[in-house]
Amino acid sequence: MTEAEIVAITVAADDLDRDVATKYTKLEEKTQFLWDKYMGNEVFTTHLLKSVSRLYGPSDNMTADLVVGFSGE
Template sequence: MIEKGSCDDLDRDVATKYTKLEEKIQSLWDKYMGNEVTTSHFLKSVSRLYGPSNNMTADLVVGLSGE
């Protein structure tokens, strides 16, 4: 059984990660709207934020290894 404190900690960790993600996306959007970055740079950067982490390979990502 998972204790309530553990669930609260997990919820807090998830919320923190999404807050940081939203801040990065907002920063990129502001740079894009200020013509500091190109559309391609903006889209590639956002896709990297939403993509798998650098330590994952295509074979480890479910659905990409032909499984």
């Protein structure tokens, strides 16, 4: 394996780490947004739980706007 191949693999791994961190940051922002709405009595427990389950449930696109009322992107 050449040095150029090693560098290319290392750069690709760093990009993957960055993508994963971005996805989890967005997930945490959406969860916090929902929690704040719940604590402010703006949504019911059912809405909170359904929305969080959509966020953490299986999905092809984790950043999709499945949360009603969330426009933080």
